[in-house]
Amino acid sequence: MGQKIQSVKGMNDLLPVEQKDFKLTSANWQAFENTIQKWTKRFGYNQIRTPIVEQTGLFVRSIGEETDVVGKEMYTFSDSNDTLSLTLRPEGTASCLRAVVEHNLLHNGPQKLWYMGPMFRRERPQKGRYRQFHQVGIEALGYETPDIDVELIAMCANLWRELGILDYLTLELNSLGNREERAAHRSALVEYLTKFENQLDEDSKRRLHTNPLRVLDTKNPDLQEICNNAPKLVDFLGEYSQNHYKTVKKLLNGLNIQFVENPRLVRGLDYYNQTVFEWTTDKLGAQATVCGGGRYDGLIEELGGKPAASIGFAMGIERLLLLVCEYGSLKTEHTPDVFVMQQGEQSTLVAMQHAATLRENGFNVAQFSGSTKLKNQFKKANDSGARFGLIIAESEIEENLVTIKDLREDKGQITVPAAQLVQQLNEWK
Structure with missing residues (x-):
């Protein structure tokens, strides 16, 4: 027997059943994906799909060479002839905007886009944070006014409400101003922090x-007082930035979306x-942020496109589903409507024919395969979660009869002509 090969650390299989160290299942994942499809359509966003692998320069230019993501966490490698550096995408915005610029999608006006898929960062794996993780991202491109900022936040609130987790999430809000305002704040911040450099961690x-x-974003409890007393970016905002921020807060209040201002965000x-x-929670331990985003008005130009105001956000699917499975609600549809059983050697083909007929009429059907006692098949039917059991008995085939049993309610068991099977099941539903 060959030696077992295990999955890469921090990259998980998604199975039909819960695993010891990874509780998410393919059923609740599929239910979430279905919810996202309907949710994005409800708000008028169109899907975009980009490659998992991009040129490394895309992320260096967009994310920033000095960030932890680019400096320490990316999976980067050379192609076969060493002429090009490639990277597994660590986030989705850069890939989305690369595609928008490359294909000139803004030529006919603003775009509202969404995507969903795997991202890769070489971090220390922990609950809700993995080396291969999945995100849903929303990008609104070509919109300058603050109402689109609020639309995206309202989209989140709408989804949280549908998933039953709104009460477990807190919206944190801040403004980073424009480039010149951030530069002025940066100078004041560096001057302030330099006074405490001996107290800072590595x-x-x-x-x-x-x-x-990013120093302000530290989770080190020993640095909280220093960071709390640091110069606040909001004090460096000019008139335009102040008015933009005030309008965002006014619209949020008008929509009854509660928020907390966090000057360190x-x-x-x-x-x-x-x-x-950011939308944060205290229900997932150290991994507090479930969803985050903001404006990136200069990024399209930085990637070679014409200047266009833009805003977006991304949510981590694993982290979000852990919260939903524990505190919210997500309707899964992985159980069959009908479980088909068979009795006798001549019943297999007839059972398969009836199963095909039911599927053609919109029923989800599971069929027992193999040969065993009917008692054992009933156990499989009950374990499957099916609402109805359909028994194809060899003794009834010549008379073209079938037997239906209600496995979940009290309608009992009846034998009907095969021609009435679909009608009878629809009446019992």
Whole structure:
């Protein structure tokens, strides 16, 4: 017997049943995907699908060379002749915008797009945070006014409400202003933090000279007082940025969407400006952020396109589903409507024919395969969760009869002509 080969650390199989260390199943995953399809259609967003592998330069230019994602976490390799550096995408916005610029999608006006798929970061695996993880992303491109900022946040609230988790999430909000305002704040922040450099941990010392805004995002409890007293970006905002931020808050209040202003909310990627937001929870341990995003008005131009205001967000599917499965509600449709059983050697073909007829009439049908006692087949039928059992008995085939049993309610068991099978099941549904 050959040696077993295991999956790569931090990359999980999705099975029909729960695993010991990974509770999500293909059934609740599929139910979530179906919900997302309907949700994005409800808001008028169109799907875009991009390759998993992109040129490394795309992420260096968009995310920022000094970020942790680019500096430490990306899966990067050379192609077969070493002429091109390739990377497994660590997030979806850069890939989406690369496709928009390459195919000139904004030529005919603004675009509302969404995507869903796997992303890759070489992080320390933990609950809700994996090396291959999956995201749903929303991107609204070519929209400048703050109402689109609020539309995206309202989309999130709508989905949380549908999933039954709105009460377990907190909306955190901030404004990062424009490039000049951030530069002024950065100078003041570096000057302030330098006074405490001896007290900073190693990560914060590195970020102080590369991406000082990220120091404010530290989870180190020993640095909280220092960060709380640091210069606040909101104090550096000009009139336009202040008015944009005020309008976002006004519209959110008008829609009764509660939020908490967090002046230390900066997000982890370099391309953000103006509105940034996160939906957080205290139900998933250290992994508090379920969904986050904001404006990135300069990114399309940075990637070679014509300047276009843009905003988007992404949610981690694994983390979100852990919250939904524990506290919310998600209707799964993995159980069959009918479980077909057979008795006697001559019943197999007839059973398969009736199963085909039921599927053609819109029923989800599971059929027992093999040969065993009817008692054992009934156990399989009950375990499947099917509403009805259909028994094809060899003794009834000549008379063209079938037997139906209600496995979940109290309608009992009846034998009917095969021609009435579909009608009878529809009456019992």
